[in-house]
Amino acid sequence: MIPLTRSFPPPLDQLHQWRPGDQVTHLDGRPLEDILDLYYYTPEGVRTTLDIRSADGETATVELDPGDIDQVTACFAPMEFKTCACDCVFCFVDQNPEGMRDTIYVKDEDYRFSFLYGNYITLTSLGKRGLERIKEQRMSPLYVSVHATDIDVRTRMLGIKRRMDVVAILRDLCEAGIEIHTQVVLCPGWNDGAILEKTFRELLELAAPPEDGDEVFHAVSHRGHDYDGQEGDAVELSGNGGVRSLAVVPVGLSAHRKNLTKLDPVTPDIAAAAIEQIAAWQTEARAQVGYGFIYLSDEFYLLADTPFPATASYDGFGQVDSAIGLTPRLRATWAEELEWGAEDGELPTRPLTVLTGELAANAWRREFTPVLETAGAPPVELVGVANTLYGHTVTVAGLLSGDDLRRALLELPASPARTVVLSPRVFNSDELTLDGMTLGEIAADQPHQVLVGEEDGFVAFWSQLG
Known part of the structure; x- marks a missing residue:
């Protein structure tokens, strides 16, 4: 059932007057679980019927012309995601400090949001109905947190009681034509070494070589593609199922780990060893399936001070x-x-001061500054902001608090001519930082101009500043 939040727009409002508690229950007599069902089962080019049940139990049926469905769906309540029941040893949500927004402490585990937005899921709460629905409605690609294919290791890492064979589930999905991107959060002493090799090899067995003309990946981000039961504009699928990639990211450890399982960080030496090992496995994968298959996150190369691959x-x-x-x-x-x-x-002409995470500042100095200097761009002053909210071990820009950014701004020499750019990753879709601050609150009473930058299109953004 799909809750309504307002009346249909004119002239459809003549069909049904919304009241609190109304729910759309059926499409052409078929029960609806959520809006994805509505999109998938709506036929093209013909009239359809919606059954609506009110809070007091009254029912009504409305007829819609072809094309009306998009206007109707704007009146539906947003889908609520299902939450995660795992107790992962590395879960970063458990490492949040107290006093944050409630949403910071929510763990999602919903295959629908994996399909729609690229959220990673463990598959631990999927169930038979969810598995069959994914196959029937071609919810592809999915993003799966594997962490280890060894059943015992994965069970301990996820903190679950039920042993599950994730490889068997992935194989079932792949054979049904579902494409899957996978991830390992690398925890030294847990899922590295021989366990990581086992994970790589068992997932590689499920990889399908791309067909001629098929893109291994999507040209743009998966997040937010259209859903009509077929390919969305941002997604190009081969139609063949298979595990398409394995991403390896380092475990994130904050200062708030009291009473949590002791974990060791990924050190520069561990990062260097991982780079060497993954390069060898990529060579093997290219020979077998035609592409690299396994990839390391940027942090490994920055930690090890090693050049990035081509x-x-x-x-x-x-x-x-x-x-x-x-x-x-x-x-x-x-x-x-x-x-x-x-x-x-049209090169940029204005010098900038960039406030970002310590990891990103390191990347700027190493990777971007030479590019800017070669092009004759103005100088960029880099300020790596220390993270006092999560601790010194957390260095990514996306986990900086508004309070830390404001502190860093106050430490800058006052200059009305200074233009300060903040990383866009510190703000969520509501333009709030982790501690609930807006750009206006961060920049209040500052003598400098403070702006939020862009990643894609940064040079154009910079050039427009004059």
């Missing part, structure tokens, strides 16, 4: 939302944009 080795940057190749992709994009700007006489 951009072509990322095979289309399909896991860039997990920071897999984000830095080299931006470096290549910015270099190209600066070259175009030079040709058109």
